[in-house]
Amino acid sequence: MKKWNELVPGAIILDAGNAVQFKTGSWRAFRPQWTEENCIHCLFCWIYCPDMAVKTEDGKMTGFDYDYCKGCGICARECPGKKGKKAIVMVEEGK
Amino acid sequence: MATPLKLKELSKKPDLLTHGHRMCAGCGAPIVVKMVLMASEYPLVASNATGCLEVSTCISEYTAWKIPWIHSAFENAAATISGVETMYRAWKKKGKITEKVKFIAFGGDGGTYDIGFQSLSGAMERGHDMVYICYDNGAYMNTGIQRSSATPRGADTTTSPVGSVVLGKIQRRKDLTRIMAAHNIPYVAQASPSHWLDLMKKVRKALDVDGPAFINILSPCNRGWRSKTDDAIALSKLAVETCYWPLYEIENGVTRITFKPKEKKPLEEFLKPQGRFKHMFAPGNEHLLKQLQEDIDMEWERLNKESSTEK
Numbered sequence: 001m002k003k004w005n006e007l008v009p010g011a012i013i014l015d016a017g018n019a020v021q022f023k024t025g026s027w028r029a030f031r032p033q034w035t036e037e038n039c040i041h042c043l044f045c046w047i048y049c050p051d052m053a054v055k056t057e058d059g060k061m062t063g064f065d066y067d068y069c070k071g072c073g074i075c076a077r078e079c080p081g082k083k084g085k086k087a088i089v090m091v092e093e094g095k
Numbered sequence: 096m097a098t099p100l101k102l103k104e105l106s107k108k109p110d111l112l113t114h115g116h117r118m119c120a121g122c123g124a125p126i127v128v129k130m131v132l133m134a135s136e137y138p139l140v141a142s143n144a145t146g147c148l149e150v151s152t153c154i155s156e157y158t159a160w161k162i163p164w165i166h167s168a169f170e171n172a173a174a175t176i177s178g179v180e181t182m183y184r185a186w187k188k189k190g191k192i193t194e195k196v197k198f199i200a201f202g203g204d205g206g207t208y209d210i211g212f213q214s215l216s217g218a219m220e221r222g223h224d225m226v227y228i229c230y231d232n233g234a235y236m237n238t239g240i241q242r243s244s245a246t247p248r249g250a251d252t253t254t255s256p257v258g259s260v261v262l263g264k265i266q267r268r269k270d271l272t273r274i275m276a277a278h279n280i281p282y283v284a285q286a287s288p289s290h291w292l293d294l295m296k297k298v299r300k301a302l303d304v305d306g307p308a309f310i311n312i313l314s315p316c317n318r319g320w321r322s323k324t325d326d327a328i329a330l331s332k333l334a335v336e337t338c339y340w341p342l343y344e345i346e347n348g349v350t351r352i353t354f355k356p357k358e359k360k361p362l363e364e365f366l367k368p369q370g371r372f373k374h375m376f377a378p379g380n381e382h383l384l385k386q387l388q389e390d391i392d393m394e395w396e397r398l399n400k401e402s403s404t405e406k
């Protein structure tokens with residue numbers, strides 16, 4: 001935390017996106033787990049994640065950013081998976 | 096060239112709302128905002144009314160926004176951004192800026208339907224080149240689930256609590272989308288994060304308009320709706336499929352329904368997973384359910400009559 005006299009006058013933040021310094025992953029009680037062979041790379045998990053915690057590379061799902069994932073479970077719920085098998089399941093943390 | 100509205104292509108764009116924001120797990124609002132920002136092909140400047148989105152994305156000296164963003168108060172997100180847009184036009188005239196920039200105001204239903212309503216109405220009437228995005232979660236969630244004029248009839252909130260005499264909110268919700276259409280602005284729409292492509296198409300249309308535009312977007316809130324953290328998308332989808340939250344647009348006065356459910360689901364399917372409507376399913380309260388279903392049927396029928404082109 002900065003002291004009051006170290007802040008930019010006018011309550012301006014010059015470092016856009018510096019909220020990334022906050023790791024919200026510690027909020028998580030359940031963790032999404034990805035099974036690559038069931039993934040069709042539809043990217044529904046990525047578009048619906050409220051925390052930008054689904055990682056992609058060149059238009060493909062590559063896993064989760066556990067530093068920020070809050071464990072809401074939306075990705076798992078919306079994942080169509082392959083042949084009725086989900087590519088994402090939620091597992092309890094610490095198990 | 097515009098990025099095609101395909102997830103594969105969109106995923107290559109940088110996030111303009113970063114992680115590290117402190118919205119609750121499973122909140123609909125950051126999903127709505129990321130989709131809005133992602134759809135844009137223009138550099139954006141945004142204002143934000145006081146509310147969940149504002150307090151949780153900009154805490155102390157930390158911000159989750161990668162675009163210029165301003166918050167001043169609860170009631171004036173539209174007035175604030177209309178001032179910024181006016182400044183931009185003045186600078187453009189003087190040649191101080193050449194780039195084409197677009198302006199967005201974000202507000203929750205409290206900051207839009209109620210507290211910010213007059214400044215929104217004024218900015219729309221003055222014809223600023225701006226888009227107002229309301230993320231409607233149906234109550235003052237940030238301060239502890241107080242009813243707003245967007246809260247649906249019957250919902251249990253801390254200021255319309257369910258007791259032995261009064262059973263949740265008594266009044267019908269305000270139809271803000273229609274009120275904005277009555278401003279005769281070029282573009283007004285209603286969208287839902289479950290239908291991301293429809294939502295992004297609408298954002299692109301709204302931004303391309305040279306003048307004011309308004310989009311009302313449903314934003315599930317698992318804390319206030321008393322639902323599970325993983326059902327924001329499932330519930331917003333049910334809201335559309337039950338016609339609780341129809342997807343439509345009004346472009347230059349012409350109304351068009353942009354998604355018609357193949358079969359209209361009974362409203363219960365949307366209400367049942369939400370604890371705020373639990374009392375409606377108790378024996379003896381069937382009339383509450385019936386009344387809300389009648390409201391929805393009436394509004395859907397009227398929208399169908401008004402809509403011209405959709406088959």
Ligand code: SF4
Pocket residue numbers: 034038039040041042043044045046061075078079080081082087088
């Ligand atoms: S939603 Fe499921 S199938 Fe689709 S990309 Fe994500 S993990 Fe893969």
Ligand code: SF4
Pocket residue numbers: 032048049050051052053054064068069070071072073074075076121
């Ligand atoms: S559990 Fe929630 S926060 Fe974590 S990756 Fe899935 S959608 Fe994102």
